[in-house]
Amino acid sequence: MARNAGRRAELADAGIAVLAREGSRGLTHRAVDAECGAPTGTTSNYFRSRAELLEGLVARISERLAPDPEVLAELASHPPGRASFGRHLRDIVRRLSAHPEVTLAWFELRLEAARRPEVADLMRGVLLEGFRGDVAYNEAAGLPGGPAEIALFHYAVDGLLFDRLTVSIDPDTPTDEVVEALVDGLL
16 A cells, blocks of 8 residues: 555544544554544554554644644734733643644543653653743743743643543633633743
8 A cells, every 4th residue: 555644644633533532552553444444454554563653643643733833923923921922822722622632642642651661752752842842932932931931831731721621620710711810820
């Protein structure tokens, strides 16, 4: 079977859906084939091993959660400050909330990283690269907060999304209100 990028992305998206719904133990090549409606063996043609499948899922999750350059340009058009930082943070929460299965799969990979060193190695590189990128963007945009504040926002946003996508401790408070409280409290 000829490999193509579109089919690879389709299989990775099916893997994300399986991972979000079934957890790491349910993620198999056959489960991805079934989710995608592909003949048995298709996923293993694109991702030869479980490690390659996990790498493919991490890459695809990163693509799907990446900021839209047009949205970033619009956000950057506002003067730097607390309000602008809040808009940036709301965009991050919006992206993470827009496709819950992608964020749930990401959390599932983070949990799997706690159990398996090879997944931890994979995740560590992606997380550090993303964090460094966030710090660099924040500095270039002249937004308030340095590396320590960016780390605190990551912790807070991860907790907020985990709460919103699982069993919420406070489902009645609108997410935007929580984001505003985080900006006010952490800056």
